[in-house]
Amino acid sequence: MPNWFVSAKNDLALGDQAQGERPKQSSVWLGVILVGAGGGGLMNVRADPWLAEGARGTDPGPGFLPEILLWVVVIFGVALVFSVLLKAWRCGGFVPDGEFRFQRLWLPVMLFASLVSYFFAIRSFGFLVPSIVFSLLWVPIIHWRSGRPFLRRHALQFPLESLIIALALYGLFRFVIGVPLP
């Protein structure tokens, strides 16, 4: 059975999907997520009676395109799951997925979590103070991640840089562009 998830154009897709190689488990999860998301969307569209009412005469209605697109996602997800499982069965299992290791994911997850906290802090305290706190946290982390050494002067320099970044951006948006930042 051909694997349609690798086009004849090249075999970059999903990295592991070239013929004869064991697939990654993440491909199955991707398929499951697609089926779940597409199915959830379809249920939402179908549960709305107004969308069916919107189809009048030859107008297929406002639910027409979303429904077709969501079906495409569901079918794609099902095909992906079966294709990958079949391949795994033929090739003797899955290969470990290097993309989803803790060592790679912990800092992006931490950034996302801190951005979520930042988002809620903006709603409660406005833009400026949470931005200063956010910068205070991330200036040293990014410095460390960029492989540069920590020096004694950084103890003063980093807070100062964080303060300047947040103040400059706030001033620029609030007073130069005229955006009423909260």
Added chain:
Amino acid sequence: MIEAFFQSLFGVLADPSALALMLLSTLAGIILGALPGISSTMALAVLLPFSFSMDLQSAILFLMGIFYGSVYGGSISAILLNIPGTPGSMVTQLDGYPMAQQGRAGEALTFALAASTFGGFFGLIALIIFAPMLASAALAFQSPEYAVIMVFGLSMLAYASPGSTLLAILSGVIGLIIGTVGLDSITNLGRLHFDVPELLGGINLIPVVVGLFGFSEILRMLEKSQSPVQGVKKIGSIFPNWKALWRTVGTASRSSFFGVLVGIIPAAGSAVAVSVAYAQEKRLFRAKETFGKGNPRGVVAAEAGNNACVGGALTPMMTLGIPGDTMTAVLIGALLIHGLRPGPELFTKNTEFVSIVYVALFLTVIATLLLGLLAMRWFARLLSAPPRILLTLILLLCVAGSYAVQNSVFDILVMMSAGVLGYLMNKVGIPTAPVVFGLVLGPILEENLRRSLIVYQDWSIFIQRPISASLLAVSFLVLAFPLFAYLRSMLSGKRAN
């Protein structure tokens, strides 16, 4: 049009604040484009909010400065660090870095600058010639043609995107679905809003782009510990052998031609343009073995193709409302915020805007040349600047910029969600650019598709009209081509066995 062009040109030249804005934005574009990890799309997306409060002329000058400046800027890090600043400069490093290692970094930078200027002007001339022709042809289009053009655009992006065609289609479908969220333009009924009131207004393009190309890139950068980049320290003379420079005019012309041609194809983008231009030049040149070892023609081919692509990408954007690449997709978002919908009617009802785009590109190419010549050494020094300030600034810009689109905190959430979506898509090998194209083209496709069915009352209208039928046939062939190629390779494999 020529009269309008010169009128706009003299208008800008007589306005010192407009000139200063254009110079500053070009400078910002060059710097951001030169920094590894910051693509032109990311630069444009995060700086876009600064244009919201500007009048249309200033906004176009500002955005074009960042757009073109960042496209050129990518070549600096490609030559000096062997890291492309932008995807479009990935081929520049093949010959640029070996030249730098041979002590000819300044020469390579000048070749790149000269080729960029040549390509920029070539793209501009192509835009000035072809855009009005395409626009006047498109004026005869009605809803069925528009609907099919959008299908054609989506099929081209599925084919031209790197990686599997099916995954590009999936990515485009995700964009189309995001585009259907909110109130339907014909019946005013809400769709896919999950009882979230903020979703009824639809999902704005800008926070999605900022998330997909800004936030997700920073998430990706944080995955691994980076070691400080060690590039070529000595620039050397920036004056090349003028005869050698003159000898590359043919290369620049051919590569610019390919740059424009690929740029016009929706979603193909500069990375494809430079690859095609470089491959063609290598094929034509006698001493093929010198390519990849510091041949200035390699630098010229890549940079001319890369910068000519700008004019090419602007052509379908301005005439049909189809973005030529992700940067022009961001520009469409910016124009919509300024109350302009790109399309053929711009050329009849808003000629002032069209001439401003021409003037902005013209002046930006000149500004890039001047800034490049004057500040080349300074740009090179900037590459060793610590990334902590810039990345933190970009993170805050992603947040503040998303908020600024509609003064809505909800858009920050959209940006974060798009960022995570882009990050995860990147991890499983799904291209993110088609999401943006789907989001731009989806609402136009749906509106015209349904309008056609309401007016003509028959699905066969799409094959009854010659233009829409031809475009549908081409779209089908484009989508089916990878399948045919796959079947052919499978059959030839069986025969060989």
